[in-house]
Amino acid sequence: MRISINNLRKSFGKKLVLKDFSVDFEEGRIYSILGKNGAGKSTLLNIICNIIPYDSGEIRYNSYKYTSLPTFIKQNIGFMSDQSSLIHELTPLQYLTLIANLYHVKEPKRRIRKLLDYFFENESIENTKINTFSTGMRKKIEFCAVLIHKPDMLILDEPFSGLDPVGAEKIIKYLSGYCTQIEGRTIIVTSHQLDHIERINPELILLNNNEIQYQGSIVNFRNTFQADLHDGLVAIYSR
Numbered sequence: 001m002r003i004s005i006n007n008l009r010k011s012f013g014k015k016l017v018l019k020d021f022s023v024d025f026e027e028g029r030i031y032s033i034l035g036k037n038g039a040g041k042s043t044l045l046n047i048i049c050n051i052i053p054y055d056s057g058e059i060r061y062n063s064y065k066y067t068s069l070p071t072f073i074k075q076n077i078g079f080m081s082d083q084s085s086l087i088h089e090l091t092p093l094q095y096l097t098l099i100a101n102l103y104h105v106k107e108p109k110r111r112i113r114k115l116l117d118y119f120f121e122n123e124s125i126e127n128t129k130i131n132t133f134s135t136g137m138r139k140k141i142e143f144c145a146v147l148i149h150k151p152d153m154l155i156l157d158e159p160f161s162g163l164d165p166v167g168a169e170k171i172i173k174y175l176s177g178y179c180t181q182i183e184g185r186t187i188i189v190t191s192h193q194l195d196h197i198e199r200i201n202p203e204l205i206l207l208n209n210n211e212i213q214y215q216g217s218i219v220n221f222r223n224t225f226q227a228d229l230h231d232g233l234v235a236i237y238s239r
């Protein structure tokens, strides 16, 4: 899915968060939105996912406008918010079956089994209530939920938080293959975990002082700022 944003503006009261924000998220690519705490990353993702309104500008999803977004386009977006959407009283099997049914997933049992096997391997957790899970285990269930309908647009806000290196590695591998397996897929991810971002090797979009300060590859970032990603961002965020 392609998302085109033109001159997007968003304020909370008197606080301006996004000013004249324009970007095209193209098919077949992974994008990473970077920016210091409070830069506006989650705000942007929440706007794209139709969760909060914006003040002015235009957003298009393929050829559809934000204001008249058909259900089939909305259903083709998978959003992992920084706020957990799990229902803690349910077991993973109950929760994932619910989500699979909402998205009319074909052969939901098989799909759930496949995802749980990938993320949990030999752990037998499907019938244990989510409220007994650790932070990382909950994150992996959230992953299963966001991937269950194989969306063309995958939008992930801080997907690595709480994951151990094995869990993070699984996500990196999954994301790295996701856009190349099937045409038309796009991923947008935010994270402060730069080592993981480097592994995914996305197109970077650096938000700073309400605007895009840099857009391009990690290699080009290093050349432009004469620093590695970590040191370059520390310098930019500290200005």
Ligand SMILES: Nc1ncnc2c1ncn2[C@@H]1O[C@H](COP(=O)(O)OP(=O)(O)OP(=O)(O)O)[C@@H](O)[C@H]1O
Binding pocket: 012, 015, 017, 035, 036, 037, 038, 039, 040, 041, 042, 043, 044
């Ligand atoms: N509902 C809200 N009401 C008022 N201000 C808000 C609201 N949501 C976000 N903000 C403000 O908008 C700005 C951007 O917040 P946002 O959560 O998008 O930042 P972020 O880049 O995702 O930060 P972090 O890296 O800490 O997750 C912050 O100054 C925040 O205080």
